[in-house]
Amino acid sequence: MTQGKTYMQQPLQSASSKKKFQPTSAVLIANPTSGSYVNNKKQVDETVQFLQTQGWDAHLRLTQQQGDAGRFAHEAVKQNIDVVVAIGGDGTINEVIQELAGSETALGILPNGTVNVWAREVGIPLENGAAREILLQGQRRRIDLGKVNERYFLLMAGIGLDAEVTHEVEQRPAKKLGVLGYVLVGLWKTLTFKGFRVSLHIDGKELIKTHATQIVIGNTQLYGGAIKYTWQAKCNDGLLDVCIARSQSLINTVLMGIDVLLHRRQRRQWVRYETCQEVEIRTRHAIAIQVDGDPLGFTSERGAPPTIFKIAPQALNVIVPEEVPACLFIDEVTE
Numbered sequence: 001m002t003q004g005k006t007y008m009q010q011p012l013q014s015a016s017s018k019k020k021f022q023p024t025s026a027v028l029i030a031n032p033t034s035g036s037y038v039n040n041k042k043q044v045d046e047t048v049q050f051l052q053t054q055g056w057d058a059h060l061r062l063t064q065q066q067g068d069a070g071r072f073a074h075e076a077v078k079q080n081i082d083v084v085v086a087i088g089g090d091g092t093i094n095e096v097i098q099e100l101a102g103s104e105t106a107l108g109i110l111p112n113g114t115v116n117v118w119a120r121e122v123g124i125p126l127e128n129g130a131a132r133e134i135l136l137q138g139q140r141r142r143i144d145l146g147k148v149n150e151r152y153f154l155l156m157a158g159i160g161l162d163a164e165v166t167h168e169v170e171q172r173p174a175k176k177l178g179v180l181g182y183v184l185v186g187l188w189k190t191l192t193f194k195g196f197r198v199s200l201h202i203d204g205k206e207l208i209k210t211h212a213t214q215i216v217i218g219n220t221q222l223y224g225g226a227i228k229y230t231w232q233a234k235c236n237d238g239l240l241d242v243c244i245a246r247s248q249s250l251i252n253t254v255l256m257g258i259d260v261l262l263h264r265r266q267r268r269q270w271v272r273y274e275t276c277q278e279v280e281i282r283t284r285h286a287i288a289i290q291v292d293g294d295p296l297g298f299t300s301e302r303g304a305p306p307t308i309f310k311i312a313p314q315a316l317n318v319i320v321p322e323e324v325p326a327c328l329f330i331d332e333v334t335e
């Protein structure tokens, strides 16, 4: 799942007018338990040497447990390090951005995860030898982050079916199966998950009440490496895109799944699609939440304050290829 081409050919936005970033200091934070690290270990070591020969003051730190990546990133920000390179998947990136948010330290990546959604989304090669070139040749962009319960997300947050799957996989041997584990638990949950009653307050104004199976709140477009729920999201527009999949009969759920999978225009008929800066979510019962593919607790139950998802505009510096998919960025004034 980690090798191969970027997900989809998109019109590209050139960065020729954008300022190039020439960092001098970098900490590379590697998660040795992430999907493809074992296969890429040699390339990771070579990348450190490569950056050093290019004049970077770069060194590698290996995590030993969950939380280490955040701790190392925190130290890097305190030391005003120019770049933190996350070597792992989207979960490792998520740990790192908690500390980089609001700072000048830029996020670079070497994709070493199972799915690598952020890399696919912005066109960073999954092959580490090519990805390291982006660290040198890429551009620096400031992008938004989403936030829920004090946790930032780079890609998206999910409530309902997908988060149920994420929570379930985390606790079961299915995790060892990688993507297949998610597919199997996902199929099972699709057949058994009954959905939930929810009300959403969009920017404190519009109130939506519905019965949903899935809500995706996206800062970016690509979901799980293959589909797009928030297909209009741009990562630097100061807005979150909200896609609410209403509960359907089983046959309609299958039809919706096909429309979403094939990126068909008619996917819109199955969902409610909104953009906002903040959405308050109330559910009758506690419903599972995931952020960037990792479980993150539950929505608050009836009577408790709502769960609030908001945008953190321009919160993160990222290093991305010189040309990025035009559909993902609004053009901006040159930095």
Ligand SMILES: Nc1ncnc2c1ncn2[C@@H]1O[C@H](COP(=O)(O)OP(=O)(O)OP(=O)(O)O)[C@@H](O)[C@H]1O
Pocket: 030, 031, 032, 033, 034, 035, 036, 063, 064, 065, 066, 067, 068, 069, 088, 089, 090, 091, 092, 093, 095, 112, 113, 114, 115, 116, 117, 293, 294
């Ligand atoms: N040394 C470690 N031991 C155990 N867990 C770790 C370690 N370092 C980081 N983690 C955690 O491992 C989790 C999964 O890592 P990550 O997402 O990077 O890989 P992945 O699941 O293979 O990739 P992807 O998210 O792209 O599918 C993250 O939540 C991260 O916080």
